[in-house]
Amino acid sequence: MVRRDDPEVIGRRVQQLRHERGLTQRQLAEPAYTPAYISTLEAGRVRPSDDALRHLADRLGVAYDELATGRPAHLATELRLRLTGAQRTLATGESEEAAEQYAQLLAEAESHGLVDEEAIALLGLGECGLDTGDLSAARMYFERAEQRLADEPLPSRVPAIRGRAVAHYLTGELRYAVYLLESTLDELNRGGLHDPDALLLLYASAIGPYMDMGAHARAAQAAELALALAPQVADPALLARMHRSVARTLIAEGKVAEADASLAKAADLYRQLQFRTELANCHWMRGYVYAQDGELERAEVELRQALAMLTAKRAALYSSQVAVELADVLHKRGKSDEAATLLHDVLSDLSSERGALHSAAAHRLLGIIAEDARDTDAAEEHYVRALSLLERAGAAGDLADLCRMLGDLLRRTGRVEAALDAYRTGLGHRTAPGTTTLGPAPAQPPL
Structure with missing residues (x-):
């Protein structure tokens, strides 16, 4: 829909164009209107209808849009x-x-x-x-x-809302990211605004924050709803993003083959679209799938390829995140020195305001490497830093496990009371998973 200028502006424009073309008000008005109407319009005292503007545009030899907005045609x-x-x-x-x-x-x-x-x-x-x-x-x-x-309408605003949510998520503000996505889903579904593209974009974007908050059931539900919406969506880029997100829930459910198949679909779509950064993200996710399945050599190949592609494209935040997962694979393959070097480089690029979850993962892995080297002081320092970042982000999915690791370390060094505190903290997060702290689930679409 063309956003028209105010009547006064349109009136002045009509008058100027009429003078340039040497027309009288009567000549401009005929045969549908009167000279008095043209005089009133040029004075800005009447808002011309679309039909009137089309008549005037035709008589003045300009496009309707140009007369209504002052912009050149096309x-x-x-x-x-x-x-x-x-x-x-x-x-x-x-x-x-x-x-x-x-x-x-x-x-x-x-x-x-x-x-x-x-x-x-x-x-x-x-x-x-x-x-x-x-x-x-x-x-x-x-x-x-x-x-x-x-x-x-709200569906038109969904890409902007989803973008805000992803920015907050990457910053480490998981709960606020989920709030933005869920409140928008609620408004769409309860208001009957069944826009498949908008709904699919929101459900796919919610999977990551849900998983990191430990809300696995809600992540699985979002994946299920996204897959049900997919046949109604024609945008291949949106479908590829959905397949990539759904793979996370499949991995969590132990469905490694299905996750790999989902990523293969996404990668194929990205290749057709020539979306290089997104294709790199598929290599990243496939590396994650192989690592979870114990295929460390294949995982290293995929993650190195993803890191090379993202680094070449200066995708700084994503390349830092991939580097953390590559370091984990390298450590498991006995290449701990290379892993530690990679992690220290990553930490210089990440912060609590930028990639908080992967910064926490880097500290956690450096703690494990330090423990293996029997440097308990360094290990404890890294675990505590990781714990602080995860607590700030509300990442309940990883907090309980980290508290157990810190508790075990403290117990082995004879600090039993401190170890008990760490275990209690972990139990607190374990008994209050994300699904019970997020509030009611958003309304579901009429699939």
Whole structure:
């Protein structure tokens, strides 16, 4: 829908174009309108109907959109084509180049008042921020996109809300990420806004936070609903993202073959689309699948390939996360020195505000490596740092296990009371898993 200018602006535009073409008010008005109507319109005292504007545009020899908005004809179409080009640049992993393209397009859209195109450019800049690890900038762009779309139906705002949720999730704010996703799902489902694309995007995005919070049942339910929605969705990129997310729940359920098949579908779609960063994420997930199944050599190959692809594309945050999982595989294969070096490099890139969960995983693994080397002081220091990061993030799924490891270490060093405190803390998290602390599950769609 074209967002028209105010009547006063349109009136001045009509008058200027009429003078340029040497027409009288009568000539412009005939045969459908009167000179008095044209005079009132040019004075800005009447809001012209769409039919009136089409008549005037035809008489003045301009496009309807140009008369209604002052923008050159086809400008929005040209901008859309260039936005598609920026999306392709981002898909191939050139995040910094894509950000430059989106910034240029955003400036042009703003100068011409093209609100929908502004929102697309802002969403693109947000995705670039996620790729490069600039999470505060990503969150800001997604918030601005949501503001631009404030008057649009909720399904149109879902990509911006999902982007905000992912930025909070990667920062380590799991509970708030889940709140954003679940409250939007509730509003969509309870309001009868059954948009399959929007629902699938939200359910797939919720799986990661659910798993990290220990809410495995809710993650499995989200995966089940996403799979049920898939036949109604035509966007291959959205389907590929869904398959990648669903693989996590399949791994947790011990369905390794099904998880690998799901990832194979996602990888095939990404290859067809030439989405290089997303394809790297599939190698990452397949490495995770092989590691969980004890196939460490295959896991190392997949994770090294993912790391090389993401590093080449300067996807700093994602490459740091892959490096942590690669280090875990290297340690299990007896390459602890290489693993420790990789982890120390990673920690220089991560922080509690940027990749908190993987920063905690890095400290946890460094603690295990230190324990193996009988350096109990270093091990304890790393475990405590990991515990602090996980508690701040609310990652109940990993907290209980880490408390057990810390308790075992403290007990072996003779600090029984401190060990008991660690065990009690772990039991507290174990007896209050994420499914009971998230509140009611969101309403389900009418599948």
